[in-house]
Amino acid sequence: MRVFPNSLINDEFLRRYWQKKPLLMRQAVSLPADLVTKSKLLALACGSEDVESRLILEHGETPWEAHHGPFDRSELEHLPQSHWTLLIQDMNRHMPEIRPLLDAFSAIPQWRIDDIMISYAADRGSVGPHSDDYDVFLIQATGKRRWKIHQHPVSDDDLIPGLDLKILKTFDTQVEWLLEPGDMLYLPPNVAHWGVAEGECITWSVGFQGPALTELSTHWLEERLSTLPPQRYTDPDLKAQQHSGEINPRAIARIREMLQQTLSFSDDELTAWFGRFSSDPKENLTPPPLENCITETNLLQQLQQGVQLKRHPCSKIFYSRLPDSLLLFVSSESYTLSADTLDLAILLSEHYDYSHQQLQPWLQSLQCLALLTELVNRGDLIIESLQSSVGSLQ
Numbered sequence: 326m327r328v329f330p331n332s333l334i335n336d337e338f339l340r341r342y343w344q345k346k347p348l349l350m351r352q353a354v355s356l357p358a359d360l361v362t363k364s365k366l367l368a369l370a371c372g373s374e375d376v377e378s379r380l381i382l383e384h385g386e387t388p389w390e391a392h393h394g395p396f397d398r399s400e401l402e403h404l405p406q407s408h409w410t411l412l413i414q415d416m417n418r419h420m421p422e423i424r425p426l427l428d429a430f431s432a433i434p435q436w437r438i439d440d441i442m443i444s445y446a447a448d449r450g451s452v453g454p455h456s457d458d459y460d461v462f463l464i465q466a467t468g469k470r471r472w473k474i475h476q477h478p479v480s481d482d483d484l485i486p487g488l489d490l491k492i493l494k495t496f497d498t499q500v501e502w503l504l505e506p507g508d509m510l511y512l513p514p515n516v517a518h519w520g521v522a523e524g525e526c527i528t529w530s531v532g533f534q535g536p537a538l539t540e541l542s543t544h545w546l547e548e549r550l551s552t553l554p555p556q557r558y559t560d561p562d563l564k565a566q567q568h569s570g571e572i573n574p575r576a577i578a579r580i581r582e583m584l585q586q587t588l589s590f591s592d593d594e595l596t597a598w599f600g601r602f603s604s605d606p607k608e609n610l611t612p613p614p615l616e617n618c619i620t621e622t623n624l625l626q627q628l629q630q631g632v633q634l635k636r637h638p639c640s641k642i643f644y645s646r647l648p649d650s651l652l653l654f655v656s657s658e659s660y661t662l663s664a665d666t667l668d669l670a671i672l673l674s675e676h677y678d679y680s681h682q683q684l685q686p687w688l689q690s691l692q693c694l695a696l697l698t699e700l701v702n703r704g705d706l707i708i709e710s711l712q713s714s715v716g717s718l719q
């Protein structure tokens with residue numbers, strides 16, 4: 326039985342609203358109330374270092390006090406009756422059972438997805454009036470939350486100074502809605518919003534964040550510089566200069582030429598780099614490699630006995646088609662494959678479980694078997710033992 330809707334995004338949504346204007350969709354997604362509960366969120370926030378969690382207290386020792394997890398149980402047991410929110414990032418990776426919600430957004434490329442953040446708010450809990458630089462779909466899971474928005478431009482001067490959070494000093498509400506379970510509000514980047522719980526509530530936020538230019542250029546340059554031979558400015562044609570203090574246009578032209586080398590690249594080079602860049606998992610979410618590596622023969626034997634593979638919930642898998650081949654990107658690595666393995670790339674990148682039948686056609690190919698073995702050894706794919714797959718059916 327499908328828990329989540331098949332699709333929430335269509336061409337019309339993309340044309341009229343995506344990155345353009347807010348849209349409220351009543352009764353778009355009904356989420357099972359017992360899937361993510363307050364107690365599960367509290368437990369996650371008190372668990373592993375790898376779980377990124379925040380607690381926002383509107384009336385702490387300072388206004389809008391932010392605390393970062395992991396938390397002590399006792400800290401979360403002694404909170405006020407109202408006006409606080411607990412937020413947990415990357416819930417699609419920490420609780421793989423909620424990841425299939427993202428399939429409803431599959432009209433948007435996966436590399437644009439940031440995460441599903443889930444927040445629990447006590448009565449009147451809020452993270453304050455603010456604006457974000459990413460697209461977000463706010464889904465009311467349980468309880469009610471009143472959202473107010475305005476579309477005036479916001480600058481750093483509009484923020485309350487001296488806080489850890491970017492909270493707006495004033496808020497001139499243009500529209501407001503009360504979201505009830507199943508309602509979804511889409512907000513494009515830079516629309517100021519303020520959501521306040523009416524009674525306790527849980528909100529899921531599906532976030533899409535485009536890479537920042539600073540991030541792109543820093544990463545690109547680091548990688549590019551590691552491949553260029555070391556070189557320095559040269560000037561064998563230097564002419565005697567009348568005023569030695571001048572940096573003349575000839576020198577500047579040469580400096581420009583040097584810098585341009587770092588920006589000259591083929592489409593294939595750019596594709597390969599961007600695939601590695603965008604499939605890089607967050608540091609706290611990198612799949613751990615297998616302790617005892619397996620061989621191709623060993624994997625083949627296991628697959629022939631009917632074991633299945635599944636994807637590590639933190640592993641990002643994308644692909645790009647090049648003129649004569651294709652590139653598969655897995656957790657910041659790229660693999661060049663022959664063009665006829667396109668269906669395998671689609672299978673790996675669009676699914677999280679791979680049955681024996683789905684993998685069978687690729688096991689004859691040494692290239693594909695080597696790839697699958699490497700991905701198992703790197704921890705991106707996990708062998709589901711026969712025992713556990715039988716267990717999960719019961």
Ligand SMILES: [Mn+2]
Nearest residue numbers: 455456457518
């Ligand atoms: Mn926000």
